[in-house]
Amino acid sequence: MSDAQIYAGATLIGTVAGMRSLTAPAIVSRAARAAGIDVEKAAKDIPGGSVLPRVMSILAFGELVADKLPFIPSRTTKFPLIARALSGAVSGAALCSSKHRSRWLGALFGAAGAVAGTYAAYELRRRIVKNLHVPDALVAVAEDALAIGSGTLVASKLRSLTAAA
16 A cells, blocks of 8 residues: 555545544544554554444534534634644544554644645535525535545545555
């Protein structure tokens, strides 16, 4: 597996964090557990202990529900944007570390993907709601599906590339 494929994966998992901040680490922790990564040895790098994938999944589900509430601040405001960048950085670092690549570059690519994904998803959602007159909640559910599907695809593609190598 090439460095470019791994760092592209870190960027894409960061983009997922930009759409849904807790979905990316939930997917990465589940992928780490499914891949049989020795979490005792890699605990500081990879969120994948026996309980953590379940906890992350529950938190990610809570975020999917909370996103539809009217009082939740915009993802582009300071705190949510920083949280998404950190989520992308942690997810990208963990993904790259699990592939024996630089966790620092993984964090950089993951954070950059998260910031780009935050603004791209925000703008796309805003335009669909405004121009197509689709209810925001419906677009949000479609965004949920896109985030989960994209993140799962990235994780499974990286696993299959490892198996083929």
